[in-house]
Amino acid sequence: GVSTMWVLSLCFFVFISLSLGSKYELLAYNPIANPKAVVVSGNARFTVLTDGLIRVEWNTKGSFEDRATLAFLNRNTTVPQFGHEESNGWLTIKTATFLLKYKVGNPFSESTLTITANDGTYEWYYGYNSHLDGQSENVLFGTIKSLDEIDSSNLKSLNCSEIGDRKVHGESLHCEYALFSRDGWRVVIDHDNYVLDDDDWWAGPNSDEIDFYFFGHGRQYTQALQDYTLVGGKIAMVPRYLTGIWSSRWYNLNNRNVMDIVDNYRSLSFPLDVFVLDMDWHTKQGWGGYSWDKNLFPFPESTLDWLHTQGLHVTANLHDADGVRPTEDTFSELVAFLGRSANQTVPFLSCVNKTVAYALEDIVLGAVEKTGMNFWWIDWQQGGNLGGCVGLKNNPTIWLSKLRGTDKIRKNNPTRAPVLGRWGGFGTHRYQVGFSGDVSKLTWQNLAMQPYFSFTASNVGYGFWSHDLVGPATDHELHTRWLQFGAFSAVFRTHDRGMAVGSCNDNVPSTCSIVEPWNVPTEYMLINRQAMVRREELVPYIYTAYRQAYDTGVSIIRPLYYSFPDINDAYRGDIQGNFPAYMFGDSFLVSPIVTPADPETSLAKQNIWFPPGTWVDLELGIVYTAGNSGLNKTKYYDISEIPIFVNGGAIIPGIQVKSGDMVGLAQRPHPPLVLTLYPGYGTETLIYEDDGVTTDYANPTRVSSNFIKVSSTQTSTVLSVRVKAVTQYTGYPSTRSYIIKFVGATPPTQVSINGLGLAINYSPYGGPNTWRYCGETFTTIVETSSFQTIQDLLVIMQLGGDMAPVKVAGYQGILKRALKAKALLDLDNSTPGATTVKDTPLTKLASLSESLTFYANSRETWKQLVLEIPNLYQQAIKEVQGIAPNDKNGIAWSRWSHALNLLTTASI
Numbered sequence: 001g002v003s004t005m006w007v008l009s010l011c012f013f014v015f016i017s018l019s020l021g022s023k024y025e026l027l028a029y030n031p032i033a034n035p036k037a038v039v040v041s042g043n044a045r046f047t048v049l050t051d052g053l054i055r056v057e058w059n060t061k062g063s064f065e066d067r068a069t070l071a072f073l074n075r076n077t078t079v080p081q082f083g084h085e086e087s088n089g090w091l092t093i094k095t096a097t098f099l100l101k102y103k104v105g106n107p108f109s110e111s112t113l114t115i116t117a118n119d120g121t122y123e124w125y126y127g128y129n130s131h132l133d134g135q136s137e138n139v140l141f142g143t144i145k146s147l148d149e150i151d152s153s154n155l156k157s158l159n160c161s162e163i164g165d166r167k168v169h170g171e172s173l174h175c176e177y178a179l180f181s182r183d184g185w186r187v188v189i190d191h192d193n194y195v196l197d198d199d200d201w202w203a204g205p206n207s208d209e210i211d212f213y214f215f216g217h218g219r220q221y222t223q224a225l226q227d228y229t230l231v232g233g234k235i236a237m238v239p240r241y242l243t244g245i246w247s248s249r250w251y252n253l254n255n256r257n258v259m260d261i262v263d264n265y266r267s268l269s270f271p272l273d274v275f276v277l278d279m280d281w282h283t284k285q286g287w288g289g290y291s292w293d294k295n296l297f298p299f300p301e302s303t304l305d306w307l308h309t310q311g312l313h314v315t316a317n318l319h320d321a322d323g324v325r326p327t328e329d330t331f332s333e334l335v336a337f338l339g340r341s342a343n344q345t346v347p348f349l350s351c352v353n354k355t356v357a358y359a360l361e362d363i364v365l366g367a368v369e370k371t372g373m374n375f376w377w378i379d380w381q382q383g384g385n386l387g388g389c390v391g392l393k394n395n396p397t398i399w400l401s402k403l404r405g406t407d408k409i410r411k412n413n414p415t416r417a418p419v420l421g422r423w424g425g426f427g428t429h430r431y432q433v434g435f436s437g438d439v440s441k442l443t444w445q446n447l448a449m450q451p452y453f454s455f456t457a458s459n460v461g462y463g464f465w466s467h468d469l470v471g472p473a474t475d476h477e478l479h480t481r482w483l484q485f486g487a488f489s490a491v492f493r494t495h496d497r498g499m500a501v502g503s504c505n506d507n508v509p510s511t512c513s514i515v516e517p518w519n520v521p522t523e524y525m526l527i528n529r530q531a532m533v534r535r536e537e538l539v540p541y542i543y544t545a546y547r548q549a550y551d552t553g554v555s556i557i558r559p560l561y562y563s564f565p566d567i568n569d570a571y572r573g574d575i576q577g578n579f580p581a582y583m584f585g586d587s588f589l590v591s592p593i594v595t596p597a598d599p600e601t602s603l604a605k606q607n608i609w610f611p612p613g614t615w616v617d618l619e620l621g622i623v624y625t626a627g628n629s630g631l632n633k634t635k636y637y638d639i640s641e642i643p644i645f646v647n648g649g650a651i652i653p654g655i656q657v658k659s660g661d662m663v664g665l666a667q668r669p670h671p672p673l674v675l676t677l678y679p680g681y682g683t684e685t686l687i688y689e690d691d692g693v694t695t696d697y698a699n700p701t702r703v704s705s706n707f708i709k710v711s712s713t714q715t716s717t718v719l720s721v722r723v724k725a726v727t728q729y730t731g732y733p734s735t736r737s738y739i740i741k742f743v744g745a746t747p748p749t750q751v752s753i754n755g756l757g758l759a760i761n762y763s764p765y766g767g768p769n770t771w772r773y774c775g776e777t778f779t780t781i782v783e784t785s786s787f788q789t790i791q792d793l794l795v796i797m798q799l800g801g802d803m804a805p806v807k808v809a810g811y812q813g814i815l816k817r818a819l820k821a822k823a824l825l826d827l828d829n830s831t832p833g834a835t836t837v838k839d840t841p842l843t844k845l846a847s848l849s850e851s852l853t854f855y856a857n858s859r860e861t862w863k864q865l866v867l868e869i870p871n872l873y874q875q876a877i878k879e880v881q882g883i884a885p886n887d888k889n890g891i892a893w894s895r896w897s898h899a900l901n902l903l904t905t906a907s908i
Contacts (some may be wrong), residue, residue: 003801012611022068022073022074022196022200022233023198023199023200023410024200024406024407024409024410025073025200025233025406025430026233026234026406026430026695026698027074027233027234027408027698027720028235029068029073029074029076029233030074030076031066031067031068031072031073031074031075031076032066032075032076032078033049033055033066033075033076033077034076034079034831035712036079037049037075037077037079037080037472038608039084039091039093041091041102041104041105042062042104042105043058043060043062043085043107044056044057044058044102045047045057045058045059045064046091046093046100046102047075047077048079048080048093048095048888049075049077049080049213049227049230049231050077050080050230051080051095051096051097051547052097052098052215052216052217052218052220052223052224052227053084053213053215053216053217053224053227053228053231054093054095054098054100054115054213054214054215054216055075055116055211055212055213055638056071056108056210056211056212056213056214057208057211058108058208058210058211059207059208059209059210059398060209060217061207063207064207064208065195065206065207065208065211067196067203068195068196068197068198069190069193069194069195069196069206069393069427070189070194070196070393070398070402070425070426070427071188071190071191071193071393071425071426071427072231072232072235072426073196073231073232073233073427074230074231074232075231077230077231080095080096081095081096082094082095082096084857086104086274089103089104089105090102090103090104091103091104092447095119096118096119097117097216097217097218098115098118098216099115099116099118100113100114100115100118101113101114101115101116108126108127109126109127110125110126110127110128112126113125113126113222114126115185115214115216116119117184117216117218117374118790119218121184121218121219122183122184122185122216124185124187124216129187135161136181136182136183138181138182138678139159139177139178139181139182139458140177140178140181140182140456140459140561141157141158141159141160141177141178141459142158142174142175142176142177142178142179142456142457142459142460143158143163143176143423143453143456143457143459143460143462143465144158144163144173144174144175145168145171145172145173145174145397145423145424146168146422146423146434146435146436146437147436147437147439147440147449147450147453147467148168148381148437148438148440149168149169149436149437149440150168150171150440151440151443151445151446151449152443152445152446152448152449152575153445153575155449155575156205156575157575157686158175158453158456160175160176160177163175165663167384168422169381169383170382170384170385171383171384171391171395171396171397172384172391172395173395174392174395174398174423174424174425175395176425176426176460176512177185177459178221178456178460179215179217179224179225179228179459179460179461180215180221180224180225180459182215182219182565182571183215183245184216184218184219185214185215185216186214186215186224187213187215187427188211188212188213188215188726189211189212190206190211190213191206191208191209191210191211192205192206192392192393192823193205193206193211193393193394194206194390194393195207199354200406201354202351202352202394202399204583205242207291213231215227215228217423218237219565219566220565221384221562221565222552222553222554222562223457223559225458225459225461225552225553225554225731226552226553226554227553228461228553229429229461229552229553230435231432231865232426232427232429232430232461233427233429233697234430234550234553235429235430235432235461235549235550235553235555236405236416236418236430236431236550236698237416237546237547237549237550237697237698238416238418238432238433238451238464239313239415239416239418239667239692239693240539240543240666240667240692241273241274241313241666241667241692242273242274242313242418242433242491242666242690243273243530243539243542243543243546243666244271244272244274244492244535244536244539244665244666244667245270245271245272245274245492245494245535245536245666246272246273246274246275246276246466246492246493246494247261247265247272247274247275247493247494248275248276248278248493248494248495248496248515249278249494249495249496249515250278250279250280250495250497250498250501251278251280251496251500251501251829252296252498252559253277253280253281253296254295255296255297255298255299255302255303256273256297258303258307259306261275262275262307262310262312262663264516264518265458265662265663266660266662266663268518268525268529268675269529269659269660269662270517270518270529270662270901271532271533271535271536271657271662271663271665271666272312272662272663272664273311273312273313273536273663273664273665273666273667274312274313274314274315274493275307275312275313275314275315275806276314276315276316276317276377276493276495277314277315277316277317278316278317279317279319279379280293280296281293281296281297281316281672282316283327283328285325285327286322286325287321287322288318288319288320288321288322288379289319289322289325289328290318290324290328290329290330290365290368290828291328291329291330291368292329292368292371300371300372301368301371301372302365304371304372304373305372305852307372308372310664311663311664311665311667311668312663312664313374313375313667314372314373314374315373315375315376315377315420316368316376316377317377317379318365318376318377318378318379319379319380319381319382320348320350320360320378320380320382320387320396320400321348321380321381321382321383321386321387322345322348323346323347323348324345324346324364325345325347325549325613326342326344326345326358328364330363330364330366330367331346331706333363334346334359334360334364334514335868337359337363338355338356338359340673341647346360348386348387349388349842350387350388350396350399350400350403351386351387351388351389351394351396351399352387352388352389353388353494354638357403358410361403361404361407362411371570375417375418375419375420375699376404376419376420377419377420377421377435377625378397378400378401378404378419378420378421378422378435379435380396380397380400380421380489381397382396383515384396384397387399392425393425395422395424395425395887396422396424397421397422397425397428398424398425398428398431399424400419400421401421401422401424401428401431402427402430402431404417404419404421404431405417405418405419405430405431405432406697408432408762409453409695411701411868414691414694414695414696415689415694415695416693416694416695418432418433419431419433420433420434420435420466421434421435422434422436422437423457423462424434426460428462429460429461429462432464433464433465433466433490433491434457434462434464434465434466434491435465435466435823436443436450436453436465436466436467436468436790438468438497439467439468439470439497441892442470442471442472442475442478442499442513443478444478444585444594444595445576445577445594447478447482447485447577447594448576448577448580448594448595449575449576449577450465450485450489450578450761451489451573451577451580451581451582451592451594452573452574452575452580453465453488453575454467454489454557455557455558455559455582456559457555458554458555458557458558458559459559459888461553461555462555463490463549463554463555463556463557464490464491464549464555464556465489465490465491465557465651465671466479466491466493466556467486467489467491467493468491468493468494468495468496468497468758469482469483469485469486469492469493469494470482470494470495470496470497470499470513470514470515471483471513471514471520472511472513472514473511473512473513473514474511475596476514476520476521476524477524477596477597477639478596479520479523479524479528480520480527480528480531480639481515481592481593481594481639483528483531483532484527484531484592484593484642485515485592485594486531487531487532487534487535487642488535488584488590488592488642489557489642490556490557492532492535494515494516494517494835495515496513496514496515497869499512499513500512500513500514500515510692517529517532523639524639527639527640530640531642533657533662536655536657536662536665536666537654537655537656537657537674538652538654539654539655539665539666540653540654540655540673540687540689541585541587541652541654541687542556542585543688543692544585544686544687544688544798545584545585545586545854546690547688547705548585548586548711553790556582556584557582557583558582558583558584558585558586559571559573559582559583560573560581560582560583560589560609560611562583563583563611564611564612564630567611567612567629567630569609569629569630569632570611570630572609577594577595579591579609580592580594581608581609581755581890586647586650586685587646587647587650587652588643588644588645588646589610589611589615589644589645589646590642590643590645591606591608591643591644591645592642592643593606593637593642593643597639599635599894600897601897601898602634602638602639602894602897602898602901603637603638603901603902603905604636604637604638604639605633605634605635605636605885605900606634606636606637606643607632607633607634608632608635608643608645609630609631609632610626610630610631610632610633610645611626611630612626612627612628612629612630612881613625613626613645613647613648614626614648614649614679614680615645615646615680616645616646616647616648616650616678616680616743616744617643617644617645617649618642618644618645618646619637619641619642619643619644619812619816620641620809620810620812620813620814620816620817620906620907621744621777621778621808621809621810621812621813622660622809622810622813622907622908623648623679623744623809623810633908634908635905635908636900636901636905636908637833638817638820638902640820647677647678647680648676648678648679648680649677649679649680649681649682649683649712650677650678650680650685651675651676651677651678651682651683651684651685651710651711651712651721652675652676652677652678653673653674653675653685653687653708653710654673654675654676655671655673655674656671656672656674656739661773664676667692669691669692669731669733670732670733670736671690672736672737672738672739673708673723673736673737673738673739674688674738674739674740674741675710675721675738675739675740675741676722676741676743676744677712677719677721677740677741677742678743678744679743679744679745679809681712681713681714681719682712682713682714683711683712684709684710684711684712685709685710685711686707686708686709686726687707687708687710688705688706688707688708689705689706689707689708689732690704690705690706690729691704691729691731702728704729705727705729706725706726706727706729706732707726707727707902708723708724708725708726709723709724709725709726710722710723710724711724716799716801717798717799717800717801718796718797719745719748719793719796719797719799720795720796720797720799721740721742721794721795722792722793722794722795723738723792723793723794723863724792725789725790727792728789732789733789734788734789734790735787735788735789736784736786736787736789737768737783737784737785737786737787737868738782738783738784738787738793739781739782739783739784740777740781740782740783740784740795741780741781741782742779742780742781742782742797743777743778743779744778744779744808744809745778745779745780745799745808746799746803746806746808746862746866747773747780747803747856747857747859747862748771748797748798748799748800749798749799749800749859750779750797750798751771751780751782751795751796751797751798752795752796753769753782753784753793753794753795753796754787754791754792754793754794755794755796760782762856762857764853764854764856764857766781766783767783767786768783768785769783769784770782770783771783771797772856773852773853773856773857774853775815775848775849775851775852775853775854775856776812776815776816776849776853777812778808778811778852780797780807780811780826780856782795782797785856800857802860802863802883803859803863806863806866806867808866810906810907811866811869813906813907814845814873814903814906814907815845815846815849816849816870816906817902817903817906818842818845818846818873818876818903818906819843819846819847819849820899820902821846821876821880821898821899821900821902821903822842822843822846822899824895824896824899824902825842825880825895825899827882827895828892828895830883830885830892830896831843832879832883833878840879841873841875841876841879842876842879842880843873844872845869845872845873845876848869848872850864851865852865852866861863871908873903873906875903876903877900877903880896880900880903881900882900884896885894
């Protein structure tokens with residue numbers, strides 16, 4: 001699996017840092033291969049890069065291209081074991097994965113160059129590039145530049161052959177297929193690329209006549225990704241604060257507006273970590289600009305300093321195509337440095353003129369960065385041929401991302417340089433994160449595209465798309481579902497591209513979009529906040545997945561076929577939103593709702609395929625066991641619920657998110673660690689931490705990070721968890737407290753810490769060195785005081801044999817939905833028992849979670865309450881069925897139907 005590969009790869013790339021090459025990249029890549037990996041035969045050269053990856057070149061001049069391209073920076077890999085010989089006019093090269101045969105002295109053709117898998121799964125011949133024309137039914141897709149001007153009506157597939165030479169904003173969509181296929185191979189052509197010189201700058205076209213890379217990994221898709229990051233460069237880690245919540249909108253904000261927005265997040269208890277300034281931050285001489293609009297921000301340093309004191313980081317929008325006008329604050333300094341005219345705009349030349357490009361970064365943008373700007377949003381929309389770029393693979397989109405994604409390395413600044421930019425072709429994966437462009441229309445169909453668009457992008461290493469999260473004023477359900485998807489996507493960024501301002505406010509205000517998650521009816525506001533809090537709570541889990549991407553090339557958003565490549569159901573997702581499921585890191589299976597609820601039931605129907613294994617429904621507590629071919633289920637979800645399932649035995653790291661203290665949480669170092677353990681105990685995991693901002697994580701000579709190992713064990717009467725800090729680094733805290741949650745467990749008879757034989761106290765209110773119980777989720781919660789981080793933490797929970805007949809799986813959903821059903825019926829006072837003194841099953845069921853919490857330390861009472869649940873549940877359904885309103889067209893019927901269906905589908 002991915003996690004196993006990750007553990008094995010933690011030290012895999014140390015040698016790269018000792019190589020020579022790409023001047024300003026994160027690691028010192030070397031484009032010249034080890035001679036021992038190279039086999040030359042006349043005009044052909046073959047470079048064995050890994051067991052499954054080989055470079056193939058042809059040049060009638062007899063010389064070959066050794067310079068890097070943006071797609072392939074490093075060819076000096078550890079030479080794999082392989083054999084080669086020339087016999088009877090044929091050259092053969094055999095690796096652990098495939099056999100290459102070349103007829104010596106002949107140009108490449110289908111009869112002179114073949115590659116066959118050692119296990120017989122594929123046989124490729126030169127010219128068989130069906131994955132490049134999209135004709136093979138086994139082709140897998142990658143990504144395109146963005147979703148600008150694209151929606152469900154004009155994009156039916158990510159098949160590059162269908163997209164063809166389509167352009168948006170005057171630039172190619174840079175469509176690429178996956179680095180692998182179900183056939184077992186993929187050819188990536190590089191002879192149409194442009195090379196880089198020793199100064200990391202464009203140096204002209206690739207001199208090879210033929211230059212391609214053959215990925216022959218079979219269906220070991222994640223190995224293909226790891227091999228690509230070995231030769232194409234690693235996915236750089238972004239600062240930890242980017243894993244949290246971003247706020248953005250195109251609006252004429254001033255300093256006071258900014259402060260008010262942040263205060264709204266705080267006072268309404270919504271998390272926030274990144275504040276995005278769209279293009280109105282700068283002066284308005286044109287679409288682009290590089291100087292603060294002092295009418296809006298008279299003291300920009302003060303504005304950014306205030307945001308930083310709140311724990312926030314800031315990015316701002318750039319449109320570079322206009323160049324640097326004489327009206328810009330730094331124009332005089334710029335032209336003096338360049339020796340140019342003092343009254344003419346300095347044009348955008350960043351693709352062709354290194355001096356102008358670096359002066360733009362150092363003088364013009366450098367001045368803004370000195371005011372406190374943390375990173376840049378590169379909103380390039382002005383064509384693929386400007387700035388001296390040729391177009392196609394030589395384009396401003398990838399080049400600007402490279403310049404700004406490596407800018408701090410060039411300046412010897414040890415902090416990370418994230419960018420928010422679009423895909424510009426292979427190589428863009430090194431400069432994260434992705435901006436998918438302005439969402440075209442706020443429709444269910446466009447939401448339905450985004451999960452698929454996100455997880456296929458991982459097939460080319462670009463699995464960190466940031467989508468606009470926004471909703472129409474007339475459909476709060478759609479808005480909420482979009483935010484829920486965002487909570488379990490690579491980046492959570494609310495954004496309005498201007499649809500909330502302008503004529504809609506004069507004509508039909510209800511047609512304006514909504515970007516603030518609280519600017520909705522209370523029910524939706526609470527659900528929106530819940531989704532965003534869930535995201536914030538998972539910052540350690542998400543950040544660990546970001547580290548996995550750096551180490552393995554596998555992004556946080558993952559198609560199901562990575563782990564289950566031989567099961568057809570794993571490939572069922574499509575761009576229309578059918579089966580939108582994906583893995584979110586190692587442990588979460590997410591199937592976001594992308595269709596509206598049934599008006600009859602107020603529930604959304606979701607067809608879900610569970611891969612082989614055990615899965616726990618986070619919303620309902622149901623445990624599913626899927627056999628070798630998986631399990632298909634049809635489930636139904638309320639607007640407050642997201643179809644999320646966690647691997648049985650998963651250990652999920654998190655942080656506490658408390659009301660009133662949700663701003664700037666993601667950037668805080670080393671908060672108390674929350675560990676949530678799910679049924680299926682007997683597993684282990686690694687949690688990654690570092691300083692969150694520097695590039696020290698990429699320096700193998702420094703101890704700059706920490707991997708916390710957490711493991712669990714289970715017997716019939718004991719549950720335990722051990723926390724061990726594997727490494728330590730400067731700045732890591734000497735002490736730390738923990739909150740450990742055992743989900744789906746019965747209350748313990750005793751809890752001890754570090755095996756001292758001293759039981760900690762039960763307290764219904766929690767606190768250091770106590771345990772308590774949450775009846776709502778059937779979870780035992782253990783809180784510790786501060787412990788030495790160099791010391792193992794061992795928590796042992798004695799369960800007691802008296803609870804053996806008690807099963808709690810699935811009861812979470814029954815109790816939660818009973819509570820909501822009661823709330824719906826309470827609106828018109830139709831809840832059974834609402835006007836009488838007798839006990840009623842629904843009311844009792846709706847209140848039972850509180851009783852389970854209260855009686856957790858009274859074992860026999862707790863046990864009897866749980867044993868009553870199945871009977872109460874059936875009685876509650878019958879009870880609600882018996883109060884159906886007479887008018888089937890009224891709102892009372894809708895509420896009743898909603899309540900009844902909540903109950904009847906709670907245990908499915």
